[in-house]
Amino acid sequence: xxxxxxxxxxxxxxxxxxxxxxxxxxxxxxxxxxxxxxxxxxxxxxxxxxxxxxxxxxxxxxxxxxxxxxxxxxxxxxxxxxxxxxxxxxxxxxxxxxxxxxxxxxxxxxxxxxxxxxxxxxxxxxxxxxxxxxxxxxxxxxxxxxxxxxxxxxxxxxxxxxxxxxxxxxxxxxxxxxxxxxxxxxxxxxxxxxxxxxxxxxxxxxxxxxxxxxxxxxxxxxxxxxxxxxxxxxxxxxxxxxxxxxxxx
Amino acid sequence: xxxxxxxxxxxxxxxxxxxxxxxxxxxxxxxxxxxxxxxxxxxxxxxxxxxxxxxxxxxxxxxxxxxxxxxxxxxxxxxxxxxxxxxxxxxxxxxxxxxxxxxxxxxxxxxxxxxxxxxxxxxxxxxxxxxxxxxxxxxxxxxxxxxxxxxxxxxxxxxxxxxxxxxxxxxxxxxxxxxxxxxxxxxxxxxxxxxxxxxxxxxxxxxxxxxxxxxxxxxxxxxxxxxxxxxxxxxxxxxxxxxxxxxxxxxxxxxxxxxxxxxxxxxxxxxxxxxxxxxxxxxxxxxxxxxxxxxxxxxxxxxxxxxxxxxxxxxxxxxxxxxxxxxxxxxxxxxxxxxxxxxxxxxxxxxxxxxxxxxxxxxxxxxxxxxxxxxxxxxxxxxxxxxxxxxxxxxxxxxxxxxxxxxxxx
Numbered sequence: 001x002x003x004x005x006x007x008x009x010x011x012x013x014x015x016x017x018x019x020x021x022x023x024x025x026x027x028x029x030x031x032x033x034x035x036x037x038x039x040x041x042x043x044x045x046x047x048x049x050x051x052x053x054x055x056x057x058x059x060x061x062x063x064x065x066x067x068x069x070x071x072x073x074x075x076x077x078x079x080x081x082x083x084x085x086x087x088x089x090x091x092x093x094x095x096x097x098x099x100x101x102x103x104x105x106x107x108x109x110x111x112x113x114x115x116x117x118x119x120x121x122x123x124x125x126x127x128x129x130x131x132x133x134x135x136x137x138x139x140x141x142x143x144x145x146x147x148x149x150x151x152x153x154x155x156x157x158x159x160x161x162x163x164x165x166x167x168x169x170x171x172x173x174x175x176x177x178x179x180x181x182x183x184x185x186x187x188x189x190x191x192x193x194x195x196x197x198x199x200x201x202x203x204x205x206x207x208x209x210x211x212x213x214x215x216x217x218x219x220x221x222x223x224x225x226x227x228x229x230x231x232x233x234x235x236x237x238x239x240x241x242x243x244x245x246x247x248x249x
Numbered sequence: 250x251x252x253x254x255x256x257x258x259x260x261x262x263x264x265x266x267x268x269x270x271x272x273x274x275x276x277x278x279x280x281x282x283x284x285x286x287x288x289x290x291x292x293x294x295x296x297x298x299x300x301x302x303x304x305x306x307x308x309x310x311x312x313x314x315x316x317x318x319x320x321x322x323x324x325x326x327x328x329x330x331x332x333x334x335x336x337x338x339x340x341x342x343x344x345x346x347x348x349x350x351x352x353x354x355x356x357x358x359x360x361x362x363x364x365x366x367x368x369x370x371x372x373x374x375x376x377x378x379x380x381x382x383x384x385x386x387x388x389x390x391x392x393x394x395x396x397x398x399x400x401x402x403x404x405x406x407x408x409x410x411x412x413x414x415x416x417x418x419x420x421x422x423x424x425x426x427x428x429x430x431x432x433x434x435x436x437x438x439x440x441x442x443x444x445x446x447x448x449x450x451x452x453x454x455x456x457x458x459x460x461x462x463x464x465x466x467x468x469x470x471x472x473x474x475x476x477x478x479x480x481x482x483x484x485x486x487x488x489x490x491x492x493x494x495x496x497x498x499x500x501x502x503x504x505x506x507x508x509x510x511x512x513x514x515x516x517x518x519x520x521x522x523x524x525x526x527x528x529x530x531x532x533x534x535x536x537x538x539x540x541x542x543x544x545x546x547x548x549x550x551x552x553x554x555x556x557x558x559x560x561x562x563x564x565x566x567x568x569x570x571x572x573x574x575x576x577x578x579x580x581x582x583x584x585x586x587x588x589x590x591x592x593x594x595x596x597x598x599x600x601x602x603x604x605x606x607x608x609x610x611x612x613x614x615x616x617x618x619x620x621x622x623x624x625x626x627x628x629x630x631x632x633x634x635x636x637x638x639x640x641x642x643x644x645x646x647x648x649x650x651x652x653x654x655x656x657x658x659x
Contacts, residue, residue, distance in 0.1 A: 059553050078561075086559040096554035100573050100657070109568065110558035142657045155554075162558060 010035045010166060010197050016055060016065035025051050026062065027221040035165075038198045040208040043218035044244060049201045052218065053168045056199070057088045070165055086114060089159030093171040095151045097143035097158070103130070104139040107158045115162065122161070129157040133187050149180030153187055160191075167191065169200040205249060209233060217241045310617065310624030314631040315377075317611045318388075321632065324447020324602050330439070331384045334450055335391055337428045342367075342395050344420055346402020351413055355649045359642060360399050366638070367395040425461065429454075443521040447602035449635060451521070455603065456590040459528040463589075466529065467536025468575075472566065474541055485537070492534035497592055500527045505599040524596045532589050539581045543574030576654050583647035587640045608632045 009032040018026040026048050033039055041049045054060040058081045067074040069084045098106050108122035130136040133153040143151050152172055173181045185207050192198055192211040208215055215232040217225040225238045236242050277287045323334055349360035371392030406413055434440035473485035504527035547570050555565040594605040612625040
């Protein structure tokens with residue numbers, strides 16, 4: 001189970017396949033992620049990158065293949081799914097903060113109800129996290145009163161409050177005004193350097209170049225290329241990757 | 250080459266207030282035909298108001314409602330037991346006063362309103378001492394006592410503070426069975442059959458029971474209709490569509506006439522209980538659809554975020570979707586509760602005498618036969634005022650809740 005040697009991959013995906021009706025959304029996707037590794041997944045829209053990371057905490061169900069997260073195999077058994085979700089934090093493009101709860105309540109909800117922490121413990125941890133993402137003074141406001149960048153930082157703090165081993169980021173900066181992208185990326189960079197295992201779907205190539213250990217390029221439901229940022233940016237092998245890079249860089 | 254852009258200093262918005270005369274001229278007397286329309290309408294409104302007021306002052310039928318106030322309020326509840334409805338009311342008002350002191354907000358608004366009304370009624374009853382008073386505690390004195398309980402509860406709760414919180418919540422939960430026990434009797438109190446109950450007391454008991462019981466049932470039906478289990482979903486859809494397809498009168502009749510047939514051994518259920526069940530079942534179906542509307546308005550991302558955090562289905566519903574859905578439909582729900590409150594007047598047709606039924610009986614009393622034009626206008630106006638006070642209170646509560654929610658958004 002957990003706590004194995006650090007060489008053991010924490011996420012193992014083998015030949016994952018998924019269909020929406022007749023549409024083949026993921027085609028034999030295989031990926032291994034080591035502990036502490038930061039993997040950036042990029043690709044054109046509709047390439048299946050969001051769908052793929054959403055299968056890792058079962059927000060999307062895969063139909064074929066194996067997904068093993070921290071030694072727990074993803075099956076349709078609800079106990080396995082819940083066990084995995086406790087270890088995997090997720091940050092969404094649209095933040096998905098709970099609008100009827102204050103920032104503090106957003107962050108302490110899951111630790112109190114799922115981890116069975118006391119309110120006091122959970123709040124102490126929440127303030128520490130808010131400090132880390134730089135918005136401690138907003139703790140008693142409602143999400144609707146914050147800017148997009150602040151909301152996304154709260155969302156990151158909310159996911160971290162569960163003390164996950166893995167963080168999934170699904171286009172965390174795509175819904176933000178350009179001025180606010182940096183504040184969120186800075187938080188993510190700090191997190192990456194602290195040794196968190198991260199899987200990020202993002203178009204922020206600057207971020208990828210700076211902190212990613214590996215970049216995975218997906219197209220039409222398949223992984224077509226993967227490599228270190230150096231290889232990926234300076235010497236892409238696949239024609240499709242070259243086209244993509246020429247369009248966004 | 251960079252050009253410097255001139256930056257205006259910020260200044261106040263121009264004043265837009267205008268005087269009354271200017272407003273009148275602009276909106277009511279701007280053209281010759283607007284002048285004509287304004288004058289004609291003013292004349293009609295003035296005539297209506299004047300004739301209504303002069304009718305109110307000269308109408309001979311007012312004594313009908315006021316001399317029969319006991320019938321309007323409690324109908325045939327035994328005269329020597331009238332202290333019991335008074336005790337029940339005092340209990341509820343005391344709890345309301347305590348809530349006002351502890352929580353403020355909506356509870357305070359309702360408590361102060363109730364205290365003001367109590368004082369006004371008390372003063373009125375004191376000024377007209379020739380009203381028939383059948384209780385050992387004179388009516389005017391009781392109304393002042395109500396105001397004292399409300400104000401005293403408020404002050405007491407402010408002094409005691411938060412340690413009163415749980416005792417008060419428990420007291421509210423127990424207040425419903427306590428009120429029924431006080432009114433119905435048992436445990437040493439002489440029993441007063443529910444067939445003797447009536448008037449405003451019956452209307453309030455029916456409405457409050459209906460609201461309190463149909464709310465959880467309606468929420469469960471709404472959740473059931475969205476369930477992934479086909480058996481539960483089908484049952485809920487069938488129930489909701491069946492009940493929504495028939496009028497309340499039908500449900501009441503079914504409760505009154507059909508239900509006893511199905512029960513073993515001629516066992517007869519209390520008519521008031523049957524009416525309460527009918528009103529509850531009816532209201533729950535509509536409530537379920539309103540709540541479902543709220544549930545559907547919640548973005549899918551909310552559930553995904555909750556599930557991704559490890560909350561299970563039950564926690565997600567209870568902590569995330571349901572609270573948001575209910576907030577979104579507060580105005581609709583209160584509207585429905587107001588409708589339910591007024592719809593309870595339909596129980597007259599199954600032989601219960603609620604506020605409206607009591608009024609109908611009073612209008613038919615022989616001593617008013619000599620009154621020119623009868624007394625029905627005055628009597629029904631009085632009960633309309635009573636209905637209005639309660640409905641208006643509910644709509645103010647709804648407004649306050651909406652304001653509170655709106656404040657948390659910005």
